[in-house]
Amino acid sequence: MSKRVSLQDLATALGLSKTLVSMVMNGKGDEIKISKVTQKRVLEKAKQLNYTPNQFARGLRMGRSQTIGLIVPDISNPFYSRIARIMEDEFSKKNYRLLICSTEEDAEKENELIRMLQDRAAEGIVLASTQKNPKELSRLKSDNYPIVLIDREFSGEKFDSVCVDNRDGGAKVADYLLKKGYNELAVFTISPSYISTLTERLAGFSEGLKKQNHKLNKENICEIPFNNVEAEVEKHIKRLLSRSNKLDAIFTLNNNLAVSVLKTLRKIGKRIPEDIALVSFDDIAAFELACPAITAVAQPVEEIGRSAVRKILSRLDTNDADKKPVPEHLPVELVLRESC
Amino acid sequence: MSKRVSLQDLATALGLSKTLVSMVMNGKGDEIKISKVTQKRVLEKAKQLNYTPNQFARGLRMGRSQTIGLIVPDISNPFYSRIARIMEDEFSKKNYRLLICSTEEDAEKENELIRMLQDRAAEGIVLASTQKNPKELSRLKSDNYPIVLIDREFSGEKFDSVCVDNRDGGAKVADYLLKKGYNELAVFTISPSYISTLTERLAGFSEGLKKQNHKLNKENICEIPFNNVEAEVEKHIKRLLSRSNKLDAIFTLNNNLAVSVLKTLRKIGKRIPEDIALVSFDDIAAFELACPAITAVAQPVEEIGRSAVRKILSRLDTNDADKKPVPEHLPVELVLRESC
DNA sequence: TTGAAAGCGCTAACAC
DNA sequence: GTGTTAGCGCTTTCAA
Numbered sequence: 098m099s100k101r102v103s104l105q106d107l108a109t110a111l112g113l114s115k116t117l118v119s120m121v122m123n124g125k126g127d128e129i130k131i132s133k134v135t136q137k138r139v140l141e142k143a144k145q146l147n148y149t150p151n152q153f154a155r156g157l158r159m160g161r162s163q164t165i166g167l168i169v170p171d172i173s174n175p176f177y178s179r180i181a182r183i184m185e186d187e188f189s190k191k192n193y194r195l196l197i198c199s200t201e202e203d204a205e206k207e208n209e210l211i212r213m214l215q216d217r218a219a220e221g222i223v224l225a226s227t228q229k230n231p232k233e234l235s236r237l238k239s240d241n242y243p244i245v246l247i248d249r250e251f252s253g254e255k256f257d258s259v260c261v262d263n264r265d266g267g268a269k270v271a272d273y274l275l276k277k278g279y280n281e282l283a284v285f286t287i288s289p290s291y292i293s294t295l296t297e298r299l300a301g302f303s304e305g306l307k308k309q310n311h312k313l314n315k316e317n318i319c320e321i322p323f324n325n326v327e328a329e330v331e332k333h334i335k336r337l338l339s340r341s342n343k344l345d346a347i348f349t350l351n352n353n354l355a356v357s358v359l360k361t362l363r364k365i366g367k368r369i370p371e372d373i374a375l376v377s378f379d380d381i382a383a384f385e386l387a388c389p390a391i392t393a394v395a396q397p398v399e400e401i402g403r404s405a406v407r408k409i410l411s412r413l414d415t416n417d418a419d420k421k422p423v424p425e426h427l428p429v430e431l432v433l434r435e436s437c
Numbered sequence: 438m439s440k441r442v443s444l445q446d447l448a449t450a451l452g453l454s455k456t457l458v459s460m461v462m463n464g465k466g467d468e469i470k471i472s473k474v475t476q477k478r479v480l481e482k483a484k485q486l487n488y489t490p491n492q493f494a495r496g497l498r499m500g501r502s503q504t505i506g507l508i509v510p511d512i513s514n515p516f517y518s519r520i521a522r523i524m525e526d527e528f529s530k531k532n533y534r535l536l537i538c539s540t541e542e543d544a545e546k547e548n549e550l551i552r553m554l555q556d557r558a559a560e561g562i563v564l565a566s567t568q569k570n571p572k573e574l575s576r577l578k579s580d581n582y583p584i585v586l587i588d589r590e591f592s593g594e595k596f597d598s599v600c601v602d603n604r605d606g607g608a609k610v611a612d613y614l615l616k617k618g619y620n621e622l623a624v625f626t627i628s629p630s631y632i633s634t635l636t637e638r639l640a641g642f643s644e645g646l647k648k649q650n651h652k653l654n655k656e657n658i659c660e661i662p663f664n665n666v667e668a669e670v671e672k673h674i675k676r677l678l679s680r681s682n683k684l685d686a687i688f689t690l691n692n693n694l695a696v697s698v699l700k701t702l703r704k705i706g707k708r709i710p711e712d713i714a715l716v717s718f719d720d721i722a723a724f725e726l727a728c729p730a731i732t733a734v735a736q737p738v739e740e741i742g743r744s745a746v747r748k749i750l751s752r753l754d755t756n757d758a759d760k761k762p763v764p765e766h767l768p769v770e771l772v773l774r775e776s777c
Numbered sequence: 778t779t780g781a782a783a784g785c786g787c788t789a790a791c792a793c
Numbered sequence: 794g795t796g797t798t799a800g801c802g803c804t805t806t807c808a809a
Contacts, residue, residue: 103786114796119788130794149556153497154786157801162493164536173522175515182513185539194553196504197537199525213534216489359726381723386699388728443802454780459804470778494802497785 102148111142118143122150156218165409166214166222167197168207169248170323175381176352176398177225180247183402184223191410193220200227202289202323208233215242221409225249229291243412245405249294250424257412257422259404263294263378264301266394266429270348270376271305273392273431279346279374282306283317283337285330285358286350290320298350298378321354330357334365346374346437352381355391374437389435397427442488451482458483462490496558505749506554506562507537508547509588510663515721516692516738517565520587523742524563531750533560540567542629542663548573555582561749565589569631583752585745589634590764597752598764599744603634603718604641606734606769610688610716611645613732617777619686619714622646623657623677625670625698626690630660638690638718661694670697674705686714686777692721695731714777729775737767 104122108115113135120129121139142148156162165188169177185195196219200207204227211233214222221243228234231251237244238256246258274282284302286295303313319333337344349355355377362369369375369389377384380395404425412420444462448455453475460469461479482488496502505528509517525535536559540547544567551573554562561583568574571591577584578596586598614622624642626635643653659673677684689695695717702709709715709729717724720735744765752760 104788105786115787116789116797117795120795123788132794135794149552151497151786152557153493153502154801155788157491157493157497157785157803158787158789160801171522172512172525173515173519175513175518178515178518178521179513181518181537182511182539185512185537189538194536194538194557196534197521197525198529198534199522212489217492217534356722356726382696383721383723383726386696386723386727388726388730390728444804445802455803456781456805457779460779463804472778475778491802494785495804497787497801498803498805500785 101151102146103151104148107139107143107146107148110146111139113139122148160218162218162220163192164194164196164217164219166210166219167195167224168200168210168214168222169197169225170200170202170227172197172199174353176248176379176396179398180402180405183399184406187403187406202227204228204289211237220413221245223247223405223409226251227289227292229289243409245408245412247401247405249292251293255422256424257408258424259401259408260294260424260426261396261401261429262426263297263429264304266378266431267298267301267303267348268305269301269429269431270378270394271302271309271311273433274346274348274374274376274437275306275309275311277346277374277437279437281317281342281345282311282313282348283319283333283344283346284313284348284350285319285321285333285354287326287354288320288322295350302348321357326353326357327360330354331361331364334358334361338365338367344373346370346376349375349377352377352379352384352393355379355393356383359387359391369436376437380432384432384434387436392434392437393432395430395432397429400427441491442486443491444488447479447483447486447488450486451479453479462488500558502558502560503533504536504557504559505533506550506559507535507564508540508550508554508562509537509565510540510542510567512537512539514693516588516719516736519738520742520745523739524746527743527746542567544568544629551577560753561585563587563745563749566591567629567632569629583749585748585752587741587745589632591633595762596764597748597762599741599748600634600764600766601736601741601769602766603637603769604644606718606771607638607641607643607688608645609641609769609771610718610734611642611649611651613771613773614686614688614714614716614777615646615649615651617686617714619777620651621657621682621685622651622653622688623659623673623684623686624653624688624690625659625661625673625694627666627694628660628662635690642688661697666693666697667700670694671701671704674698674701678705678707684713686710686716689715689717692717692719692724692733695719695733696723699727699731709776716777720772724772724774727776732774732777733772735770735772737769740767 104115108118118139121136126136172178198210207227223245225248246256250258250260306313321329347358349358367373377391377393380393384391384393444455448458458479461476466476512518521537538550547567563585565588586596590598590600646653661669687698689698707713717731717733720733724731724733
């Protein structure tokens with residue numbers, strides 16, 4: 098492999114010192130009052146020799162990596178990959194890169210990934226956390242390390258965060274289902290179900306029902322393990338259908354669940370919405386195409402990504418330890434389609 | 438921010454030298470014959486002090502980053518995000534991380550990303566390239582830099598690559614459409630259309646038709662610009678429908694196009710497959726749910742990811758410059774559904 | 778078995 | 794305006 102050109106090589110070739118060259122390369126030429134002529138010579142030679150700085154040396158010296166970590170449960174979930182794409186674009190404008198990692202909803206793995214990112218001097222982390230007790234996160238917090246929670250937040254602790262108004266989303270679904278005259282309702286959630294996103298959606302839904310004197314039966318809340326969705330969804334649907342109270346409508350708390358519910362209902366020959374209605378949280382492209390098209394709570398994906406980036410960058414700029422964290426809740430929208 | 442523990446700190450705390458500690462930490466304790474007792478002491482203290490090596494110092498010294506670059510046109514495309522997820526899992530087993538970048542089908546941006554990854558000493562790159570003339574890639578190649586092409590390959594140059602048998606996929610679609618009695622066929626491709634994946638699919642399709650004495654009209658090949666799919670698809674469909682020869686069936690060369698075609702046909706009130714049949718390359722989850730479910734050529738996504746990782750790792754292990762590159766072509770499968 | 782010291786490429790304080 | 798120099802934290806000869 099042809100050897101890379103170092104700062105020293107460049108300086109030698111120019112008959113100048115490393116310092117000078119380094120300054121020019123970092124755009125501090127004017128500040129330090131280096132003559133235009135010299136600056137030009139340096140820049141040209143650099144291009145000619147194809148010089149690019151060694152990021153390790155730079156990182157070692159400055160303790161900066163120009164890297165941000167993004168930790169999500171599963172990057173192949175379209176909700177997260179869309180956010181990732183937005184963040185990639187936004188960060189690259191500021192010359193930051195994204196190290197993307199999936200936790201598979203494993204809190205232990207999440208902690209390992211956080212440590213890994215810190216070893217690599219990631220300058221900040223954007224995190225859709227699976228933690229129940231965010232002790233690892235609090236450590237970061239106390240170190241004043243830039244961290245922004247997305248999608249999921251924690252009640253007690255105060256972090257920067259960008260989530261949506263999940264409670265309102267749940268309530269909207271409740272209202273709509275009742276308005277449409279559905280009665281025997283079931284909710285499908287996913288484990289670990291303590292995740293704020295899920296509890297909030299469920300709470301909003303329950304509250305919505307309560308306001309209209311309806312109540313959600315405990316047995317109608319189905320918690321599906323993250324890594325066995327298909328089979329477990331089928332099991333629960335069969336259980337719910339075998340009871341005397343005839344199931345009316347299903348509210349799935351994320352897009353994966355909706356897909357599995359849809360498939361299962363088709364498989365066992367139930368019609369949507371005639372036999373059973375379906376509403377889901379998370380609007381993905383497939384819902385618009387599905388048969389029937391799925392009514393869903395849409396989240397402002399772009400804005401989530403953009404806002405998270407803004408928050409990280411602002412922490413990076415102003416190294417103000419005491420700046421209050423800002424939890425942000427973006428509005429959601431119930432997109433009416435045919436499944437309900 | 439509480440200061441990180443360095444190797445020196447750890448050595449001092451133990452009353453030993455950096456060398457010794459470094460050796461132990463890197464598992465060379467036995468090799469160098471350091472007493473078990475000492476090794477244990479080191480390891481324990483390291484854990485106690487929460488020591489983790491600074492990756493910059495390490496990288497600077499060793500020229501290694503434990504990072505692999507993944508460059509794709511768009512990480513929010515489910516085809517690529519699924520591959521990314523597989524690769525992430527496989528690489529993390531070997532303690533490699535993935536730096537994921539999207540090119541937006543911009544060849545210039547792709548070159549910049551390649552350079553950026555090399556500045557960061559990415560130890561290899563997995564690339565779904567948008568290049569027409571891979572001169573930047575040839576540079577890497579000549580430097581014996583580990584690079585694996587996925588999804589798209591180049592004819593002349595010889596790189597390691599993992600693609601599917603796109604030609605066969607195209608032929609399968611041709612056979613099937615003709616067998617079903619469709620006559621006036623259109624193909625939707627995407628620009629830049631010189632990409633091997635697209636030309637191969639189209640070539641296979643044309644050959645398949647020719648074998649049965651059919652021919653594809655030039656005007657029935659629609660090239661849609663990457664960043665304006667929705668509008669352009671509608672324009673072309675309207676054009677095709679306004680002609681005297683009534684359009685029978687559409688073959689879309691990737692999943693994005695299929696989605697747009699589906700939406701457009703719905704919008705203008707055409708039934709699938711009664712009015713117009715639709716077959717697509719790339720099977721995504723939405724196709725199974727869509728209304729009607731879309732017949733599509735499915736690619737072995739998992740195997741693509743896994744094989745690309747294997748190839749990179751093998752280049753990394755055996756630093757054998759002369760090992761012949763192995764282009765790999767995985768089989769595809771036509772998944773029959775309702776749209777045709 | 779263990780330690781001393783060189784040096785990877787860069788930036789920044791301090792001279793000149 | 795420009796140059797000298799001291800490390801950042803790590804691995805790796807080489808020596809003891």
